[in-house]
Amino acid sequence: MTKYIHPLPQTHWLSRLRRAISHGDLPWKWIIIAASVLVMVLILAVGEMLWRESADARSTFGFGFLTPTLTPDWDPVNDEFQAWPFIYGTLLTSLTAIVLALPISVGIAIFMAELCPPWLRMPLNWLVELLAAIPSVVYGLWGIFVFLPTVVTPVAEGLFETFGTVPGLSVLFTGPVPVSGASRLAAAFILTIMIIPTITAVTRDVLLAIPTSQREAALALGATQWETIWQVLLPYGLSGILGAIILGLGRALGETMAVTMVIGNSIEGSASLLRPGYTMASIIANEFAEAVTKLHTQSLIEIGLVLFVLTLILNMVARFLVWSVARKTPQEARA
Amino acid sequence: MTAHTTAHQTNFQKLIEKNHASVSLRRKVTNAVMLSVTGLMTILALIPLFWIIGYVVYKGGQYINLDFFIHTPRPLGMEGGGVLNAIQGTLIISGLASLIAIPPAILAAFYAANNPNTPLGVVLRFSTDVLSGIPSIVIGLFAYAIIVKPMGHYSGFAGAVAMAMLMLPTIIRTTEEMLKLVPHTLREASLGLGAPEWKTSISVVLPAALNGIMTGILLSVARAAGETAPLLFTALGNERYDLGLIIQSGIAQKQGFFEILKRVFDQPVDSLPLTLWKYAQQPYPERIEQSWAAALVLMIVILLINIFTRLWVESRKRRLQG
Structure with a gap:
């Protein structure tokens, strides 16, 4: 009896599959798709893990964990936890940093995109990006030993003397200013330096994406260069610049090491910018490895969850805004 | 009108x-x-x-010396000693993190470069952005929950996983850009000669973009090497870590390659930024001096990598654009 295997007809799906596999393209396609899906799966996994690992803290404390309160409670001995002081610290330092960084960053972006001679543009770009490449701990070290005594303490003293007694504002500027200078203001200053590269890079890209016709039209109408920038270019790129601000805010919220080193790490009732405090990231950095009780660990993870959700939302909004500017501008409009 | x-x-x-x-x-x-x-x-x-x-x-510059690089730390309060353990730890963690992050990142970059407008391509670009926006401390929490908690102890491996997640988005983005710079004609010539898509990608497109991809990887390693937050409760730190001793004792006990490898990665390790952070908070002046020296080493490595890669990328772009 002769052994004879009948070849499958060419059109059979099994045959086509076998050919595709032996040719290698089908496995290749699935491998690269799997790698692409992995990125998305990782994000979902992070969210799922934070949600699962904070289950007990969420059921024990409910929404009271996050709501503003005048008598915050963070007591690892008695297992009482509330996150408000950290949320407040994060929001106050980040928003202050944004307010300070915005004019500087937009100024640099305008200078780089519109004014500076072409040979200067690239080195300037590098230098600003170097600001982002310096490790966070180095900022912290420099902050503790150099920046706090020489800049932050005098500025804080000045602010205290100027606004400390002004009704309304005094909440933010009550003293006394700590001797070391470690305070929320110090954290805000360090954050300002650290988010300048982010806001600058996006704003510069937005400005460069605006069609030249807009500039030419404004200049032809007799506007000065500054009027062109202020009244035409900035409004045109407004949503992109808003996206840049939000991206910067996202970076500021998550910044850990430098802030932990200069913010003073103390839980107290004061709402003042000049007093030491904590941020969400810095409380995790300081206490997570030493957390003993389950509820303490879970509360810290819940703070991580809040941080994760906040940055997720901010990132989505920012990308959408930047993308909306890019879409508004036809590709060929700018040569 | x-x-x-x-x-x-x-x-x-x-x-x-x-x-x-x-x-x-x-x-x-x-x-x-x-x-x-x-x-x-x-x-x-x-x-x-x-x-x-x-x-x-x-x-x-005042405090750096040879001891800094070749000795492990002395007990608290004693002069001298170095941070050899942290230097080894940084190298181990960044090396392992690169091994973990590079393959999936390059594959995903191939997808992103070839299919920018498919639904998955859009989702990929978006999730790359989102992943790079997640605070590094949260990534540390994640690595703690998936590795440290099940294994029951801190380890260099957990630190490397956290680092790999930080490196992933940067490598994907730079690789994608480098792949897009490869001329279409090269790809088409290979496909036209009958080479399948995967072979074209691996042996034609990848080599053409390889130098650029390497610089992207170097940049992301430089960034990851300076990170501290994700290592705080994954790698934790270990002043008695000494790679040479581990390998010597492993050989002395006639352990196999994989057993030694396991001992290298399966225990807490230090890293330069982690050491810097701890030393900066201690009241001993010699430790603070060492943290300045550690800062100098970190800055030199990071500045050199940044300057070198940027110079290289610019020269290459100029060459490719004619």
């Missing part, structure tokens, strides 16, 4: 009125002042950069 025209005419009218001589001077002054302000802002932002670099070089 008519509304448009009138709007322009009114603007024009306004501008003519504005151009009246007395107003014109004010506009000129405003223009000059504001344009100089943008220049001042630029200088203002560069002051901290030079201040930090200068001060770290000044301070670190």
